[in-house]
Amino acid sequence: MALILIVDDSPTEVHVMQKALERHGYRTAVAGDGEEGIRLARAMHPDLIFMDIVMPGVNGYQATRTLSNDPDTRTIPIVMVTSKGQETDRIWGLRQGAVDYMVKPVSMDQLVEKAQAALAA
Numbered sequence: 001m002a003l004i005l006i007v008d009d010s011p012t013e014v015h016v017m018q019k020a021l022e023r024h025g026y027r028t029a030v031a032g033d034g035e036e037g038i039r040l041a042r043a044m045h046p047d048l049i050f051m052d053i054v055m056p057g058v059n060g061y062q063a064t065r066t067l068s069n070d071p072d073t074r075t076i077p078i079v080m081v082t083s084k085g086q087e088t089d090r091i092w093g094l095r096q097g098a099v100d101y102m103v104k105p106v107s108m109d110q111l112v113e114k115a116q117a118a119l120a121a
Contacts, residue, residue, distance in 0.1 A: 002047035002119050003027045007037035007063065008081070009055040013104070017050060017081075020108035021115060034058030038066050041073050048118050050111075053082040053093065061096050068097025077118045081106055 004026050008014050018028045029044055031037035034051075035058040041049060049067070053060035060080060067073040077100075080093040085103040093101050099118060102110065 001025050001027055002115075003029060003044065004115060005029045005031060005037065005040055005044065005046040005049045007031045007034065007049060007055070007060065008052040009033055010052070013052070013081075016108070017111060020111050024112050024115075026115065034060060034063030037063050041067050041076060042070070045073070046076060048115060049076055049078045050081045050115075051078050051098070053080060053084050053089070061092060064093065064096040064098050077121065079114055079118055081111070 004021055006014055006017050006028055009032050014030050021028050029040055029046060031040045033055045051060045051064055064078050067078060078098045079100040079102060080098045081102045081104060083104045090101040100114060102114060
């Protein structure tokens with residue numbers, strides 16, 4: 001089954017996302033910030049990454065840009081899952097290399113649908 005990396009500094013968000021994805025048969029891994037997310041993405045080569053934006057240190061925009069420009073990780077789809085709901089935030093996230101953008105709070109059904117769509121693409 002597909003491996004999904006969740007990059008988010010909120011333990012509550014991570015827990016909810018993990019439970020929803022694992023309930024649908026996905027394996028999950030977790031990174032608490034962008035720097036750890038980059039390291040785990042390079043080491044694990046997940047099938048999909050759900051990336052928060054607002055995190056300490058390396059933020060989600062920076063991590064997405066780094067992974068999208070790296071030949072070893074550029075094919076991993078990244079979906080931004082964030083509280084930043086402005087249109088300019090969405091556009092900037094997509095310009096960094098994300099394939100999709102979701103604004104929190106995200107329903108668990110939406111999360112699973114996005115995972116299925118991103119993995120099928």
